[in-house]
Amino acid sequence: MFLSVSELTKSYQTEFATTVLKGVDIKLEKGQIGVILGPSGSGKSTLMNIIGGVDRADGGTVEIDSERITDLSDDQLVEYRRESVGFVFQFYNLVPNLTVAENIEVVSNISKRPHKIDDVLSAVGLSDKKNRFPRQLSGGEQQRVSIARAIVKNPKLLLCDEPTGALDFDTSRGVLSLIQKVNRQFGTTILMITHNSAISGMANTVYRLRSGEVAEVTHNSELVPAERIEW
Ligand SMILES: Nc1ncnc2c1ncn2[C@@H]1O[C@H](COP(=O)(O)OP(=O)(O)OP(=O)(O)O)[C@@H](O)[C@H]1O
Numbered sequence: 001m002f003l004s005v006s007e008l009t010k011s012y013q014t015e016f017a018t019t020v021l022k023g024v025d026i027k028l029e030k031g032q033i034g035v036i037l038g039p040s041g042s043g044k045s046t047l048m049n050i051i052g053g054v055d056r057a058d059g060g061t062v063e064i065d066s067e068r069i070t071d072l073s074d075d076q077l078v079e080y081r082r083e084s085v086g087f088v089f090q091f092y093n094l095v096p097n098l099t100v101a102e103n104i105e106v107v108s109n110i111s112k113r114p115h116k117i118d119d120v121l122s123a124v125g126l127s128d129k130k131n132r133f134p135r136q137l138s139g140g141e142q143q144r145v146s147i148a149r150a151i152v153k154n155p156k157l158l159l160c161d162e163p164t165g166a167l168d169f170d171t172s173r174g175v176l177s178l179i180q181k182v183n184r185q186f187g188t189t190i191l192m193i194t195h196n197s198a199i200s201g202m203a204n205t206v207y208r209l210r211s212g213e214v215a216e217v218t219h220n221s222e223l224v225p226a227e228r229i230e231w
Pocket residue numbers: 012013014018020038039040041042043044045046047195
């Protein structure tokens with residue numbers, strides 16, 4: 001199994017101890033798309049942060065491509081985040097005074113096996129806008145840049161946290177369609193979190209999270225093209 005999350009637990013200690021993940025199991029084959037669905041507060045971002053090496057679990061394991069992430073030192077986690085994981089968030093976090101190409105170049109410059117910037121720009125449909133600044137782009141275009149920046153390092157895993165959360169319906173479908181295209185063209189394994197259940201049709205496996213537990217797992221034998229998703 002390419003991505004294997006087993007019995008993952010996490011609590012936060014504030015005034016009260018809050019158990020956010022109560023033994024979560026997730027499995028994805030290489031090249032698959034997984035979706036994690038769940039209401040606000042169900043633990044989606046916490047789970048994503050642990051898989052992405054941004055936060056640490058209390059118990060359980062995360063393995064990607066036979067590497068046990070939960071055993072890595074802090075320095076090894078930095079390396080893992082830089083080489084192996086691409087992140088896409090609801091807000092694009094582009095550097096405002098760098099052009100589209102430069103925003104992508106910043107990442108490719110520090111990667112060991114990057115894709116060519118022009119190939120990535122072409123894949124996201126922004127070759128003709130590579131010299132623009134983020135403020136000169138629409139929200140959907142800015143999200144395309146952030147996807148290009150996430151995939152240029154040729155990551156083992158692309159983590160998308162509510163990638164369409166700030167976008168209108170038509171633009172969202174375009175971005176989801178691009179995520180499907182990235183999966184097909186580059187063979188990238190993708191894990192996406194959302195509270196929008198309409199998106200689940202485009203995933204091989206859907207995990208429904210409720211109060212820190214996987215309440216339901218659904219496998220789709222046929223994937224719905226993003227263009228056909230309605231909500
Ligand atoms: N650093 C933290 N310290 C204390 N509690 C936290 C921390 N991070 C998250 N939590 C709590 O953990 C629970 C799950 O949060 P999480 O962000 O993982 O949920 P989520 O499903 O991603 O929600 P949303 O869809 O609103 O982003 C929430 O009750 C939240 O208040």
